[in-house]
Amino acid sequence: MAPARLRGALLHVLLMLTAAAFVFPVLYVVVVSLRPAGEGLSAGLFGGSLDLSHYETLLSGRRFPVAILNTAITSVGGALLTASACTIAAFALSRGEPTRLQRALLSAFLLLMMLPGLTNIIPLYKMASDLGLLNSYASLIIAFGGLGVPLGVWIMKGFFDAIPREIEEAAAIDGASRWQTLAQVIVPIALPAILANLLINIVYNWNNFFLPLMFTTQADRKVATVALFDYQVAYANTQNELVAAACVLIMIPPVVLFIAMRKRFMSGLAEGATKG
Amino acid sequence: MSSPIDAALAGPGSPRIRAGRPATRWTWLVLALVAPAAFLTVVIQVYPTLYSFYLSFGEVKAGKVALVGLDNYAWVFSSPKFWQSTQVTIVYGAAFVLLTFAIAMALALAFNSRIRGKGFYLTVIFVPWILSEITSGVIWRWMFLRDYGVLQNLLGPLFGDVTILATPVGAITVLVASNVWKSVAFALLLLLTALQTISTEIDEAARLDGAGLFRRLASITLPLIRPTATVVIAFMAIQAVNSIGMVMSVTEGGPGSSTEILSLFMYRQAMDFGKFGVGSAVAVVMFFVNLVFALTYLRALSKQSALGGR
Numbered sequence: 001m002a003p004a005r006l007r008g009a010l011l012h013v014l015l016m017l018t019a020a021a022f023v024f025p026v027l028y029v030v031v032v033s034l035r036p037a038g039e040g041l042s043a044g045l046f047g048g049s050l051d052l053s054h055y056e057t058l059l060s061g062r063r064f065p066v067a068i069l070n071t072a073i074t075s076v077g078g079a080l081l082t083a084s085a086c087t088i089a090a091f092a093l094s095r096g097e098p099t100r101l102q103r104a105l106l107s108a109f110l111l112l113m114m115l116p117g118l119t120n121i122i123p124l125y126k127m128a129s130d131l132g133l134l135n136s137y138a139s140l141i142i143a144f145g146g147l148g149v150p151l152g153v154w155i156m157k158g159f160f161d162a163i164p165r166e167i168e169e170a171a172a173i174d175g176a177s178r179w180q181t182l183a184q185v186i187v188p189i190a191l192p193a194i195l196a197n198l199l200i201n202i203v204y205n206w207n208n209f210f211l212p213l214m215f216t217t218q219a220d221r222k223v224a225t226v227a228l229f230d231y232q233v234a235y236a237n238t239q240n241e242l243v244a245a246a247c248v249l250i251m252i253p254p255v256v257l258f259i260a261m262r263k264r265f266m267s268g269l270a271e272g273a274t275k276g
Numbered sequence: 277m278s279s280p281i282d283a284a285l286a287g288p289g290s291p292r293i294r295a296g297r298p299a300t301r302w303t304w305l306v307l308a309l310v311a312p313a314a315f316l317t318v319v320i321q322v323y324p325t326l327y328s329f330y331l332s333f334g335e336v337k338a339g340k341v342a343l344v345g346l347d348n349y350a351w352v353f354s355s356p357k358f359w360q361s362t363q364v365t366i367v368y369g370a371a372f373v374l375l376t377f378a379i380a381m382a383l384a385l386a387f388n389s390r391i392r393g394k395g396f397y398l399t400v401i402f403v404p405w406i407l408s409e410i411t412s413g414v415i416w417r418w419m420f421l422r423d424y425g426v427l428q429n430l431l432g433p434l435f436g437d438v439t440i441l442a443t444p445v446g447a448i449t450v451l452v453a454s455n456v457w458k459s460v461a462f463a464l465l466l467l468l469t470a471l472q473t474i475s476t477e478i479d480e481a482a483r484l485d486g487a488g489l490f491r492r493l494a495s496i497t498l499p500l501i502r503p504t505a506t507v508v509i510a511f512m513a514i515q516a517v518n519s520i521g522m523v524m525s526v527t528e529g530g531p532g533s534s535t536e537i538l539s540l541f542m543y544r545q546a547m548d549f550g551k552f553g554v555g556s557a558v559a560v561v562m563f564f565v566n567l568v569f570a571l572t573y574l575r576a577l578s579k580q581s582a583l584g585g586r
Contacts, residue, residue: 008391011386011389011391012391012393014386015383015386015391015393015397016397018383018397018401019396019397019400019401022400022401022403022404022457022460023400023403025404025412025415025416025419025457026403026404026407026415028415028419028426029415029418032418081316082316084312085312085313085316086313088309088310088312088313089309089310089312089313089314091309092305092306092308092309092310093306093310096302099302099303099306101303101306101307102306105306105310105314107574109313109317110574110577111570111574112317112321112322114510114511114514114566114569114570114573114574115321115325115563115566115567115570116514116518116566117320117321118518118520118539118562119325119328119518119542119559119560119562119563119566120320120321120324120325120328120559121543121559122328122331122542122546122552122555122556122559123323123324123325123327123328123331123556124320124324125546126327126331126336126552127324127327129339130339142316142319142320143320145316145320146316146317146319146320146321147320147321149313149316149317149320150317150321152313153313203406206408207406207407207408207409207410207411208408209408209409209410209521210409210520210521214547225408225410225411228408228410228411228414229410229414229524229525232414232417232525236417236421237421237424240418240421240424243414243418244418247411247414247415250408250411251406251407251408251411254406254407254408255403255406255407258402258403258406259399262395262399262402266398266402266465269462269465270465270466270469273466273507273511274466274469274470274504274507274577
């Protein structure tokens with residue numbers, strides 16, 4: 001069947017072009033970050049000399065490593081908070097014939113998932129400022145922790161729903177106490193889902209820009225995305241290559257986490273968003 | 277031996293609970309286990325929403341809130357800048373939602389066939405979605421820097437040597453393009469998941485009867501995945517209303533205020549001009565817009581599960 005094969009080949013060419021278009025801006029920033037200051041792409045995508053000095057400047061300085069550390073602490077802290085709260089909540093919401101209370105709570109989380117935090121940014125800022133929590137890790141960790149909850153509950157619930165009740169019953173028949181069942185049967189089965197939920201939230205928190213922008217004013221408390229914004233304002237046009245290097249360093253952890261876990265990541269997202 | 281976990285594992289229908297224990301015990305248990313998650317969302321989402329309603333009727337001076345009635349709303353609704361901003365948001369939002377949906381749908385159809393390398397293409401297309409708004413914004417802004425950016429150098433001369441980001445039409449086009457680039461993957465994921473659950477038999481029969489690709493798409497495929505399509509559109513619409521990082525880094529609302537969408541208008545009123553009340557009034561308006569889309573989404577979801585699909 002020549003026409004079918006031709007269509008297949010055509011489809012591949014189209015998909016390759018699409019993939020190239022999607023990856024081009026990322027490739028572009030990587031290439032620019034490796035060029036001498038001011039050179040940009042003037043020597044073409046693959047020509048020109050290699051220059052690692054921007055990475056050296058960023059990593060040997062104080063500001064950027066501190067910003068990355070702040071990002072790591074707050075995004076992991078927030079994700080741990082989200083993941084633990086969501087795991088027990090989703091467990092309670094997925095067991096038994098759903099009662100009216102369980103249904104109501106699930107709908108509330110679903111609605112909250114669709115009402116994003118942006119319109120709450122002014123009151124959140126005022127709350128943090130009134131409580132003297134601006135520039136603190138605590139405020140960011142709690143805020144990240146809370147923002148991830150609605151999606152997290154749904155991701156975990158979808159997962160707990162899929163664990164057959166028979167497994168628990170079999171363990172009980174084998175003489176396992178309920179605590180043993182939980183520790184030795186349920187948690188090990190649920191571990192991949194807990195991990196996926198944790199990673200999705202780490203990536204979200206890592207990338208969050210607007211909330212930390214509002215919550216931090218002190219230079220040594222700024223997270224990486226806010227530092228990048230500052231760099232862009234300060235160095236645009238003069239040191240684009242340095243800003244490019246900062247972009248690359250910030251995007252590495254989420255992209256690596258995503259590629260390593262892409263299947264779980266995608267199924268977790270699809271599950272959370274469409275399993276009403 | 278009556279720990280919460282015990283009863284949770286047992287469930288409401290189990291003999292352990294039926295035998296002598298009041299049914300309310302299960303209720304308390306669910307509440308106890310959901311409490312931490314509920315507490316977090318109340319502190320971070322529910323209370324701030326109510327607080328923004330309150331702030332929208334007041335004015336913040338030296339940290340204290342003084343009520344001013346409907347003054348903020350009166351100011352907002354009579355401000356030409358607010359209406360201009362609303363207009364920009366609608367144009368930007370509509371273009372963003374339509375393009376994202378169209379591209380994601382085309383890709384989902386391509387991925388739904390038996391082609392090799394699906395996983396690879398999908399992963400590559402997902403990368404923009406994994407990046408921070410600010411990283412993406414910085415990259416896109418650069419690609420259009422005068423005398424430096426690769427796309428400016430490529431496309432600028434085609435339009436009479438303009439600086440693309442310095443023209444209102446160019447700026448909003450770049451803003452839409454960058455957001456579409458970032459969001460296609462998520463829409464694609466949901467649409468592809470839906471396509472994989474519908475039967476291909478009807479489509480096949482129609483194809484044998486000589487129905488063309490667009491005909492089949494309009495009368496068979498789209499109606500079958502309509503709930504998911506609605507979910508995707510509601511998701512994207514909410515994202516359009518609430519994105520701010522990209523616009524702050526790509527165009528900063530400019531040139532002039534030609535790309536100042538509502539979220540940025542809100543932010544500037546509150547943070548740059550210190551008008552927390554006015555900013556909150558805008559936030560309340562945005563909240564109701566979000567609510568409409570969120571309820572649309574919930575309705576589509578319940579239809580979807582009524583149909584038995586995902």
